[in-house]
Amino acid sequence: MGHTCVTATTTSDEGAAVPVTIRDVARASGVHISTVSRTFSAPHLVNPETRVRVLACAEDLGYRPNRAARALITGRTHNIGLIIADIANPFFPPLIKAAESQARHRDYHVFVADTNEDPTAEEELVHALAKQVDGVLLCSPRMSNSLIEQLSREVPLVVVNRQVTGLPCVLMDVGQGARSAIEHLVGLGHRSIALLGGPRSSWTNREMRRAAGAAARAGGAELTMLGPNAPTEVGGSAVAEQVRRSDVSAVLAYNDLMAIGLIEGLDALGVRVPQEVSVVGVDDITLSRLTRPKLTTVATPTAAAGRTAVDMLLQQDIESPRGARGSGAGTALGVRRTTAQVMLQTDLVIRDSTGPGPYARPARPLAAPRGPGPHCPAGPGIPTAATGDAVAS
Amino acid sequence: MGHTCVTATTTSDEGAAVPVTIRDVARASGVHISTVSRTFSAPHLVNPETRVRVLACAEDLGYRPNRAARALITGRTHNIGLIIADIANPFFPPLIKAAESQARHRDYHVFVADTNEDPTAEEELVHALAKQVDGVLLCSPRMSNSLIEQLSREVPLVVVNRQVTGLPCVLMDVGQGARSAIEHLVGLGHRSIALLGGPRSSWTNREMRRAAGAAARAGGAELTMLGPNAPTEVGGSAVAEQVRRSDVSAVLAYNDLMAIGLIEGLDALGVRVPQEVSVVGVDDITLSRLTRPKLTTVATPTAAAGRTAVDMLLQQDIESPRGARGSGAGTALGVRRTTAQVMLQTDLVIRDSTGPGPYARPARPLAAPRGPGPHCPAGPGIPTAATGDAVAS
DNA sequence: TACTTCATTGCAAACCTTTGCAGCACCACG
DNA sequence: CGTGGTGCTGCAAAGGTTTGCAATGAAGTA
Numbered sequence A, B: 001m002g003h004t005c006v007t008a009t010t011t012s013d014e015g016a017a018v019p020v021t022i023r024d025v026a027r028a029s030g031v032h033i034s035t036v037s038r039t040f041s042a043p044h045l046v047n048p049e050t051r052v053r054v055l056a057c058a059e060d061l062g063y064r065p066n067r068a069a070r071a072l073i074t075g076r077t078h079n080i081g082l083i084i085a086d087i088a089n090p091f092f093p094p095l096i097k098a099a100e101s102q103a104r105h106r107d108y109h110v111f112v113a114d115t116n117e118d119p120t121a122e123e124e125l126v127h128a129l130a131k132q133v134d135g136v137l138l139c140s141p142r143m144s145n146s147l148i149e150q151l152s153r154e155v156p157l158v159v160v161n162r163q164v165t166g167l168p169c170v171l172m173d174v175g176q177g178a179r180s181a182i183e184h185l186v187g188l189g190h191r192s193i194a195l196l197g198g199p200r201s202s203w204t205n206r207e208m209r210r211a212a213g214a215a216a217r218a219g220g221a222e223l224t225m226l227g228p229n230a231p232t233e234v235g236g237s238a239v240a241e242q243v244r245r246s247d248v249s250a251v252l253a254y255n256d257l258m259a260i261g262l263i264e265g266l267d268a269l270g271v272r273v274p275q276e277v278s279v280v281g282v283d284d285i286t287l288s289r290l291t292r293p294k295l296t297t298v299a300t301p302t303a304a305a306g307r308t309a310v311d312m313l314l315q316q317d318i319e320s321p322r323g324a325r326g327s328g329a330g331t332a333l334g335v336r337r338t339t340a341q342v343m344l345q346t347d348l349v350i351r352d353s354t355g356p357g358p359y360a361r362p363a364r365p366l367a368a369p370r371g372p373g374p375h376c377p378a379g380p381g382i383p384t385a386a387t388g389d390a391v392a393s
Numbered sequence C: 001t002a003c004t005t006c007a008t009t010g011c012a013a014a015c016c017t018t019t020g021c022a023g024c025a026c027c028a029c030g
Numbered sequence D: 001c002g003t004g005g006t007g008c009t010g011c012a013a014a015g016g017t018t019t020g021c022a023a024t025g026a027a028g029t030a
Helices: A022-029 A033-041 A048-061 A067-074 A092-105 A119-130 A145-151 A174-187 A203-219 A233-237 A240-245 A256-268 A302-319 B022-029 B033-041 B048-061 B067-074 B092-105 B119-130 B145-151 B174-187 B203-219 B233-237 B240-245 B256-268 B302-319
Strands: A003-012 A079-084 A109-114 A136-139 A157-160 A169-172 A192-196 A222-226 A250-253 A278-283 A296-299 A336-344 A347-349 B003-012 B079-084 B109-114 B136-139 B157-160 B169-172 B192-196 B222-226 B250-253 B278-283 B296-299 B336-344 B347-349
Touching: A022 A033, A022 A048, A033 A048, A067 B067, A079 A092, A079 A119, A079 A302, A092 A109, A092 A136, A092 A302, A092 B092, A092 B109, A109 A119, A109 B092, A119 A136, A119 A145, A136 A302, A145 A157, A157 A302, A169 A302, A174 A192, A174 A203, A174 A250, A174 A278, A174 A296, A174 A347, A192 A203, A192 A256, A203 A222, A233 A256, A240 A256, A250 A256, A256 A278, A302 A336, B022 B033, B022 B048, B033 B048, B079 B092, B079 B119, B079 B302, B092 B109, B092 B136, B092 B302, B109 B119, B119 B136, B119 B145, B136 B302, B145 B157, B157 B302, B169 B302, B174 B192, B174 B203, B174 B250, B174 B278, B174 B296, B174 B347, B192 B203, B192 B256, B203 B222, B233 B256, B240 B256, B250 B256, B256 B278, B302 B336
Parallel strands: A079 A109, A079 A136, A136 A157, A157 A169, A169 A336, A192 A222, A192 A250, A250 A278, A278 A296, B079 B109, B079 B136, B136 B157, B157 B169, B169 B336, B192 B222, B192 B250, B250 B278, B278 B296
Antiparallel strands: A003 B336, A109 B109, A296 A347, A336 B003, B296 B347
């Protein structure tokens, strides 16, 4: 595999891992194991003096409760699963980071799994993880809604970037975003605009089409549909030629990667952005600030989505102690769970890839306005720290 | 939090999760639970007829072995932990993706945790994860070597991007990369070169300084040390002014983010890249192909590092069954583990951010050579699919 | 004083699986 | 027929923890 082995020694490891259990602590502090257990899981039930003694011993011995054993009996693992279509896709890392952070604040650990965009892998992963987690975040899933519903009976689910009735969902308001983008372009004097679509099965994609269409009609502009294409740089550059031949003066792309690819492609054809064609992306991935021209884009609150999704999952979990105790009564009778669907705001971030169109009024002559522009209706321009979608459902 | 709640319904969930255990399968197939267990964990010990019957029942009931319970007795969790300095740093996602993929191929699940660059968090995380995993990958750790050694007695560790004697390490040959870069620049006619350093405590940083210094001496060029700076875009643009005032005609940056930041900064000062100053990065993050000019950079095999690290961890694990059975004998006597240190090759990828320097021979007049150039000694230019470091140790 | 209440602690079952050991049936061999 | 082996299966302990119940003792109440 093209690597060089520098060193290879064989040593006997001396400090073997000595797993210290609740029993050791009990012995050391002269109480029964149940008292030790209670010291950690129900401190108010043990005498303060005993408690400090036990805690001291535990500290001394470096005791840490064994979560697996605890899970076995409580039915709660204090783990959650994150199922991601493609970790390398720049849209997801900020989401993962935020979700993991939020989970850990609440004393949960996070499994992360990459499906490589494969719906079968998604299903398999949910099954495999089910027993090991208290819930799963499905991020931009590729499988069918009905399968998702079915799986949700096996383990609590929260879905990100997909609307599934009856299940808690976290959605980003790309409809609003698309509307803002179109209004921004119309305001700049563009009357013939193209929408470069992403994956057909994507909820985001459908929302964008709907909203962009309506906004174009309202603004008296014509909207051409391009694609659907792969939500990647390549998928963007692929339509450059088509855009050049057409009479559109502005393009709204499904995501930033496609927008950047398109700009590259246009550049190769000698078409200048934004002078000849304006381009708007969606996601505001880090990248979009570093390309030239800097990309005008609809920022999606990815980090907030991760946090919110974890919150929803945990809140749902708290109510229903999974993994029924043997005690029989009271377990499956009328468990109620609150399923909310949350829509997060998006924000248009105006940078350098959009400029005046053929019908621009001569009032503001050349330079595109900087910062959250007048066409951003989502509040007084609260800049979301978000990043990029890409392939999202 | 700036979100709108669209729907919120309360439903009673009907298909409550019915955890099916080994006992259910046993009952259904008319055998003892131990036979069911063996059907899964030691198939050769059970009668083929029984086996198919059991498997059929298991399939029917949707049985999945409970890994937590299994872990409790075998001492092997079939989980590994990935401790990452910053998931959002573009260097890491490809590494995570590769590691997760490799792990899952071997039937391991992966915990991912983000330390936010905090050494204390790293330590805490190792402790917290220790009981739940069979081993931990420490990626570009921030803590001291001695602490790492100490922690390695609690749980098997593999370290990425850091050299710790006695522990398995996966390193990238940035020394070789820096040498190639300097040789490339010297070959282009640069005689005064700057090295823009990253974090002082970084192993990568030290290696680069050492190798770049030697290569410059050998090539008759002068090497100026800049930094150390934060390994980010900002850290790069911060030295633009300094570079402009100096007489260096080329800069090798600690990583791509810094290189891109520097190019931005120079551009703002009216200094053109590569016409007036050449810039080389390290990592080959996706981004570096999309900026303009496209970045010449030393590609680090991030994905390979992830795979290799997982392999090393698992190989090490196989030998030593952690979590000693009560049986007493034979557990801690002379367990041997092989600790190898692997160095992965890097490749210089020549793009558009480097060009002829003041001492260029008129032979090849203007255009920088494309593709893996003649100065890349690392084999016949196998292009590594790698990406970006950033902040890496 | 007798009875209740309360705080604290111990006991033991339970969670789900693995695994050493023993039992059984069967066959072959002597 | 006896002996040994082999192939398969059952039994029960073990792993670390939680938790309902009971036991203890002390304090409070009538």
